Amino acid sequence: xxxxxxxxxxxxxxxxxxxxxxxxxxxxxxxxxxxxxxxxxxxxxxxxxxxxxxxxxxxxxxxxxxxxxxxxxxxxxxxxxxxxxxxxxxxxxxxxxxxxxxxxxxxxxxxxxxxxxxxxxxxxxxxxxxxxxxxxxxxxxxxxxxxxxxxxxxxxxxxxxxxxxxxxxxxxxxxxxxxxxxxxxxxxxxxxxxxxxxxxxxxxxxxxxxxxxxxxxxxxxxxxxxxxxxxxxxxxxxxxxxxxxxxxxxxxxxxxxxxxxxxxxxxxxxxxxxxxxxxxxxxxxxxxxxxxxxxxxxxxxxxxxxxxxxxxxxxxx
Amino acid sequence: xxxxxxxxxxxxxxxxxxxxxxxxxxxxxxxxxxxxxxxxxxxxxxxxxxxxxxxxxxxxxxxxxxxxxxxxxxxxxxxxxxxxxxxxxxxxxxxxxxxxxxxxxxxxxxxxxxxxxxxxxxxxxxxxxxxxxxxxxxxxxxxxxxxxxxxxxxxxxxxxxxxxxxxxxxxxxxxxxxxxxxxxxxxxxxxxxxxxxxxxxxxxxxxxxxxxxxxxxxxxxxxxxxxxxxxxxxxxxxxxxxxxxxxxxxxxxxxxxxxxxxxxxxxxxxxxxxxxxxxxxxxxxxxxxxxxxxxxxxxxxxxxxxxxxxxxxxxxxxxxxxxxxxxxxxxxxxxxxxxxxxxxxxxxxxxxxxxxxxxxxxxxxxxxxxxxxxxxxxxxxxxxxxxxxxxxxxxxxxxxxxxxxxxxxxxxxxxxxxxxxxxxxxxx
Numbered sequence: 001x002x003x004x005x006x007x008x009x010x011x012x013x014x015x016x017x018x019x020x021x022x023x024x025x026x027x028x029x030x031x032x033x034x035x036x037x038x039x040x041x042x043x044x045x046x047x048x049x050x051x052x053x054x055x056x057x058x059x060x061x062x063x064x065x066x067x068x069x070x071x072x073x074x075x076x077x078x079x080x081x082x083x084x085x086x087x088x089x090x091x092x093x094x095x096x097x098x099x100x101x102x103x104x105x106x107x108x109x110x111x112x113x114x115x116x117x118x119x120x121x122x123x124x125x126x127x128x129x130x131x132x133x134x135x136x137x138x139x140x141x142x143x144x145x146x147x148x149x150x151x152x153x154x155x156x157x158x159x160x161x162x163x164x165x166x167x168x169x170x171x172x173x174x175x176x177x178x179x180x181x182x183x184x185x186x187x188x189x190x191x192x193x194x195x196x197x198x199x200x201x202x203x204x205x206x207x208x209x210x211x212x213x214x215x216x217x218x219x220x221x222x223x224x225x226x227x228x229x230x231x232x233x234x235x236x237x238x239x240x241x242x243x244x245x246x247x248x249x250x251x252x253x254x255x256x257x258x259x260x261x262x263x264x265x266x267x268x269x270x271x272x273x274x275x276x277x278x279x280x281x282x283x284x285x286x287x288x289x290x291x292x293x294x295x296x297x298x299x300x301x302x303x304x305x306x307x308x309x310x311x312x313x314x315x316x317x
Numbered sequence: 318x319x320x321x322x323x324x325x326x327x328x329x330x331x332x333x334x335x336x337x338x339x340x341x342x343x344x345x346x347x348x349x350x351x352x353x354x355x356x357x358x359x360x361x362x363x364x365x366x367x368x369x370x371x372x373x374x375x376x377x378x379x380x381x382x383x384x385x386x387x388x389x390x391x392x393x394x395x396x397x398x399x400x401x402x403x404x405x406x407x408x409x410x411x412x413x414x415x416x417x418x419x420x421x422x423x424x425x426x427x428x429x430x431x432x433x434x435x436x437x438x439x440x441x442x443x444x445x446x447x448x449x450x451x452x453x454x455x456x457x458x459x460x461x462x463x464x465x466x467x468x469x470x471x472x473x474x475x476x477x478x479x480x481x482x483x484x485x486x487x488x489x490x491x492x493x494x495x496x497x498x499x500x501x502x503x504x505x506x507x508x509x510x511x512x513x514x515x516x517x518x519x520x521x522x523x524x525x526x527x528x529x530x531x532x533x534x535x536x537x538x539x540x541x542x543x544x545x546x547x548x549x550x551x552x553x554x555x556x557x558x559x560x561x562x563x564x565x566x567x568x569x570x571x572x573x574x575x576x577x578x579x580x581x582x583x584x585x586x587x588x589x590x591x592x593x594x595x596x597x598x599x600x601x602x603x604x605x606x607x608x609x610x611x612x613x614x615x616x617x618x619x620x621x622x623x624x625x626x627x628x629x630x631x632x633x634x635x636x637x638x639x640x641x642x643x644x645x646x647x648x649x650x651x652x653x654x655x656x657x658x659x660x661x662x663x664x665x666x667x668x669x670x671x672x673x674x675x676x677x678x679x680x681x682x683x684x685x686x687x688x689x690x691x692x693x694x695x696x697x698x699x700x701x702x703x704x705x706x707x708x709x710x711x712x713x714x715x716x717x718x719x720x721x722x723x724x725x726x727x728x729x730x731x732x733x734x735x736x737x738x739x740x741x742x743x744x745x
Contacts, residue, residue: 025745062586065745082588090586094579113587157583 013076015040015087015165015196016061021070023056030056032220033070038165043187043197045211047204047307053220054200055093058169061198062090074165086114089163091155093170099143103134103153106142107160114161128156131186148179155186165196172206184209204303214303218311228303235309236272236301242279243299244269247292256289265308267294272301335662343666350673364686365459366392368413368425375433377475382428384470391466394422410449417451418540420702420710423459423682425451426467437471437532447533454538455551455709456682467532481506540710549621551680554704557613558639558697559668559677561606565647566664568602572651572739573660581742591743595652595736599644606640623708630714631707638724639700645731646696652738671695699723 016038023031031053038044048054059065061072063080072079075087097106107125111117116124129135132152137145142153155171168187172180187210191197201207207214208228216224216231224231245268246253257269260282264270271282279298286293301309330337369385371378386393397405397416408416413425427449435445448467452460487494494502572595575581584594614632617623625632650667654660672678674688675697681689692698703720706712 059582059745062582063744064582064586085586085588088586090583092579092582094582096579096583098580110583110587113584113589115588161587 013040014038014073015042015075016044016198017071017073018057018061019071021057021060021072022068023053023060023065024068029220031060031067034217034220034222035070036215036222036225038196038198041191041194041196042213043191043199043211045207045214046198046200046217047202047207047214047303048200048217049202049311052217054217055169056220057217058090058167058198058200061167062088086161087164089158089161089166091158091166091168091171093173095150095154097142097150097154097157100141102139102141103129103145104138106153106157110157111160116161124160124162127162128160131159131189132156133182133186146179148175148182151175151179151183152186155183159190163195165198166190167198169200170202171199172201172203180206204307208303216307216310223310224306231303231306232301235306239272239274239301240276241299241301241305242271242273242282243297244271244282244286245294245296247294252289253291256285256291260285263312270308333658335656335659339662339666343669346666346670347673350670364390364392365424365462366394366422367463368408368416368422369393369395370408370410370413370425370427371395372410372430373428373432377433377436378428380475381436381467381470384473384475385426385466388466388470390462397421414451414539417453418710419712419716420453420540420706423453423456424463425449426463427451436475445533447535450534450536451539452536453540455540455548455705456680458683460536464534464536467534471532549617549623550708551701551705553614553617553623553708554635554701555672555677555697557610558643558675558700559672561609561640561643562646562668562671562696563664564609565602565606565643566650566660566668567647568605569598569644569647569651570657570660572598572648572742573654573657576742585743591739592736595648595732595739599641599648599732602644602647603637603640606643607636610636610640628707628711631712631717632704634714634717634721635700635703635707638703638721638728639696642696642700642724642728642731645728645735649731649735649738652735671697674698676701696724696727699727 014037016036018034018036021031021034022029034053034057036044046054046057056065060067061074061079063084074084077083077087098109101109104125107128108121111121111124126135129138132155134149134153134156137149142150145153151171151174155168158168159166172183175183184206187197187199191210197210199207199210211228213225213227214231215222224234226234244257244262247267249264249267253269254264257264257271260271262269262271271278273279273282276298279296283296299305330340367385369382371382382393382395385391394408396407397412399405408425410427413427416422417425429446429449431446432448433445450460450463572581575584581594585591614623614625614636618625647664650664651660654663672695674684674692675681675695676692677697681692681698681701684692699720703717703724706716706720
């Protein structure tokens with residue numbers, strides 16, 4: 001059933017527009033006013049620690065979570081509407097497959113659930129098998145596939161209706177490096193065909209490799225949004241980071257790091273400096289305190305640094 | 318190393334509340350059910366319903382009817398039950414036989430005309446016509462009870478008839494009474510009749526005296542007389558329904574598996590609605606349940622000579638309705654439960670209780686009246702009644718309307734409730 005576009009241009013042309021999304025589960029506010037847009041052909045990374053609200057945003061976009069307030073449109077159609085469902089693909093964290101069906105049968109089943117049939121279904125199944133490099137495994141039971149193959153089939157099942165926007169919720173969880181590279185190639189092929197992607201992950205290197213822009217979400221809010229370069233510049237400008245690692249950590253080292261404007265992460269004190277000459281002053285202070293030093297390094301800030309700077313937590317926490 | 322294993326098992330059991338409850342509640346529940354059914358906890362032993370037709374209308378026949386009506390173990394009906402103010406006409410031999418055939422009562426007694434002339438006899442010395450006992454062969458206990466009660470009633474409710482017959486035998490075997498003896502005997506018999514009509518013989522049901530063979534009875538099975546295996550059709554349905562309930566609940570549990578694996582989320586994010594999903598699953602489970610029944614009845618036909626092929630229309634109607642009802646029941650359980658473990662515990666408890674009360678484990682006519690009525694709240698009872706009508710009573714499909722109506726209504730209600738509860742999966 002066709003539904004009227006929620007808004008007229010330019011929002012109607014955007015693959016995804018989320019405006020002031022709020023969702024509470026009892027006393028817990030999972031999403032507290034998230035707003036973001038995905039542009040045509042863009043891959044937007046959604047980064048955040050566990051419990052930050054990433055999955056709730058994704059599930060609200062799919063229509064599986066009803067927001068308390070706010071609005072979500074997919075190519076101008078309200079989330080959950082028939083048009084939105086047709087235009088939207090969803091690759092969840094779970095291996096949402098029928099284990100006793102073959103790869104081909106799984107894809108056919110999900111294709112039929114989306115209303116496909118006949119040649120259109122056959123063509124879509126063939127494309128998905130080829131895209132996921134599973135054509136030679138089409139007759140194998142899904143439950144018997146390796147972990148990496150199951151992940152690829154899971155991704156293919158989310159794309160069976162050939163959507164223009166795909167939501168990928170941590171699709172590489174539990175996947176070995178070789179299979180992860182294969183998945184990256186699949187996503188890059190998808191993007192080359194003009195498909196827009198929203199990609200949530202715990203892995204900075206995945207976001208840096210795949211995403212045009214990155215939104216960092218924490219405690220249900222978007223705390224930063226932009227390209228990697230923009231995020232680093234906004235957080236650190238031209239400053240660099242000095243990492244001072246000690247042999248063991250103690251309350252004294254933490255207090256010392258804090259007194260000099262830095263912070264302790266595990267056994268390492270992190271400082272942001274404008275000029276390399278500031279390193280000498282830090283090392284002098286370490287010597288004065290008589291802390292046992294393991295090593296010292298200087299680095300340009302990266303997404304991990306930005307995330308830590310903005311949230312005070314590591315991404316994998 | 319054994320103690321840590323025991324400790325781990327205890328902690329696991331304590332955390333799995335459904336399994337914990339099942340471990341202790343199920344035995345208690347079943348013990349209580351069996352105690353109620355067989356232990357006579359509520360002093361409600363099963364009564365046998367007897368349809369009585371008095372064609373004779375003699376003094377002796379009326380005394381017999383009155384005596385039987387006083388028996389606590391019998392429910393004597395001389396006319397069909399009705400809620401209307403005007404009572405229905407009394408049973409005739411034909412309508413009583415039809416009522417036994419249709420399952421209204423397991424036994425009918427017909428006191429033929431002329432029976433009162435010579436109601437009692439000993440051995441082969443019986444002059445008058447015999448009482449007709451019509452029975453349903455599926456219940457082989459009821460006619461035995463009625464037969465015994467007949468003999469008892471003669472002893473306790475008809476002393477005058479007993480004495481009169483005794484005098485006749487005395488007269489015959491000692492060479493005849495003198496006129497004076499006969500006059501004295503007649504006077505005493507009249508006094509005995511007056512005492513009897515005045516109720517001086519006491520409460521018949523309190524007497525433990527039971528004789529045998531005073532009344533000639535011709536017993537005839539009007540239902541199932543030509544069936545080679547009387548209880549095969551009963552247990553085909555009874556056991557079939559119980560296992561259908563188990564398999565339907567297990568199959569409906571796929572909904573929980575799909576919820577756990579995330580497949581349900583994926584399906585519901587497509588064009589498939591929750592209503593369509595549940596309807597599809599119920600339909601699938603209905604087909605599977607019907608096929609199971611078919612296989613079971615085919616096995617009954619092949620191995621136990623169940624007359625399946627003479628009853629195909631009735632089997633299909635009852636099979637489809639039963640399969641639909643059990644499928645909807647399974648879907649309701651799956652929608653209520655949150656895990657497979659819960660579903661296993663709840664379905665085991667409910668299905669065994671339903672099967673116990675509903676007649677899948679032993680016939681309902683053996684249960685107290687209250688339990689028989691409670692059985693009407695189970696799918697088992699209605700399904701078994703329907704299959705019994707088809708295979709035992711050879712009734713036409715049109716006679717199945719009460720069972721069909723109830724099973725379809727139950728199925729629809731259960732499905733609607735299941736759909737309502739399944740809303741929890743639709744959106745967060």
